[in-house]
Amino acid sequence: MKTIIGVDVGGTWLRAARFDEELNLLERAEQETRTELGGDIVFDRLVETIRQVLPESPNDLLGIGLVLPGPIDPYAGILIAPPNLPWKEMPIASMVQQAVGGPVFIGNDADMAGLAEHQLGAGRGTRYMIYVTVSTGVGSGIIIDGRPYVGCGQAGEAGHMVVNPNGPLCGCGKRGHLEAYSSGTGIARIARERLAAGEESSVRDRVGGNLPEVTSRIVGEEAMKGDPMALDIITQAGHYLGVAVASLMVLFNPERFIFGGGVSQLGDLLFKPLHKAVQEYVIHPIYWQKTQIVLAQLREDVGLYGGAALVRVMRREE
């Protein structure tokens, strides 16, 4: 039976799974990454993990899809400079292919989560869709004609769109990006700054006044309970997501937006201001009347499914 291997390469876990051609997950393996052991050993651990799920005959292998933290060069198969892995400018696709066979394809994690949603989740049946994950950072995956759109290799970074040129600094060092307002990191940072400036909030009580302990989860929970400062910060996060969606609608005019990631679980607190901003900023109702905004359906194994889906897409194009 022809099989596909999906591999999720993260800073904490290395995971691999074998799939059939319909992307049913047949078998999985995982181990801790343990980046402290250094690049060579972590690569050996990755190969080991993949070997555990390889088909018995190399002839049965349709391909291996590696899902990696960006930035990557998907055309050259190179991992550029992942913040949480002990590798740099590494030709990981050819290295894995040499070790365990192939062909090997690579994609970045947000793009592949978007592809998995397109093939198996909330994006099924669409021709044009945009997946946005609002988590520690804000990532996105753009699907055009059923394929992940990467442009010259690094497209689809909606977290680093400018949503307010006079806004706060983003984690990347530049000003006014979506991620500075709406990511978990951004939400926590804004809360800490407002508390440090003396604002009253139940978020302060939650951390016993110890500001470094403020997280976006705590801000979200206090917003749910009605704390005004927390509510305002989550409303602002939703507002700027809406500003970004407004621009994405007129640029890409997709059928559907799919929101994943922990911050997206805040429900109306986040999505009401999002929808309001979309209607406030989009040139014409034709854009938002026809465009669905829904939640992602896949959970933990989204990386494994994304890697497997990438193999299927790439092999179909040959």
Next chain:
Amino acid sequence: MKTIIGVDVGGTWLRAARFDEELNLLERAEQETRTELGGDIVFDRLVETIRQVLPESPNDLLGIGLVLPGPIDPYAGILIAPPNLPWKEMPIASMVQQAVGGPVFIGNDADMAGLAEHQLGAGRGTRYMIYVTVSTGVGSGIIIDGRPYVGCGQAGEAGHMVVNPNGPLCGCGKRGHLEAYSSGTGIARIARERLAAGEESSVRDRVGGNLPEVTSRIVGEEAMKGDPMALDIITQAGHYLGVAVASLMVLFNPERFIFGGGVSQLGDLLFKPLHKAVQEYVIHPIYWQKTQIVLAQLREDVGLYGGAALVRVMRREE
């Protein structure tokens, strides 16, 4: 000999031309649109103009490409609600096909200008490019894999991206769009507002104090001569074009941006602040170091060439 017809349908002129398969222009015809005569008569005039350049044998016709002011539905062949033409919700593709033969394809003017630049102008050889016309409005045409990208039909409206959510109202009625700052209309409006508020400027002398006579051309000319207010307005127009390009780079990661339209002729006055803003707002130099920003090469007949190029692209896909 197989031939293609390109047709440029404008509020002032109806133009049609016959091309060979290599997009050499063989013969052209034109007449005034005269919208005051009403929809039926203007349609007859359009058909008449096309007939003048049709090949003798219908078998030689590869197709007709109509270039229309947006918004349109390119899949259904429908002209939705052009501001300068006496038609609304009109199935223009099938109507023209019935009158003169076909197949007939339609595209909007900015998308088709982008396609013409891709096939014959400054975009040749690129796989991913973005054409931006900075004129009365700001329009754009996005080329992906050699085809105009339209998404669900209305994609690629970079003029209506949000570049400053607290910015001035755009001509479309929504706030902070690129077009509100950087279009000819936006530049003239901002100059009028600043003059009305009492600011000193040689622009005031140029119109004898008659503010409605202020145009972006006058503002550009006075900026060239060093008038501080005019310089500031053009610098701001360039800055916000750069903010938009910064977002477009991380979203589409194209090989090349191509700038057309009258305002793009302002040279360094516009492009220095544009490049400065790009470097200020893009997450990583990898995006702008590899991406060219150049001027358009085609002039008046860009619509005719765009229509013909559309036919060639669509027929190749069949």
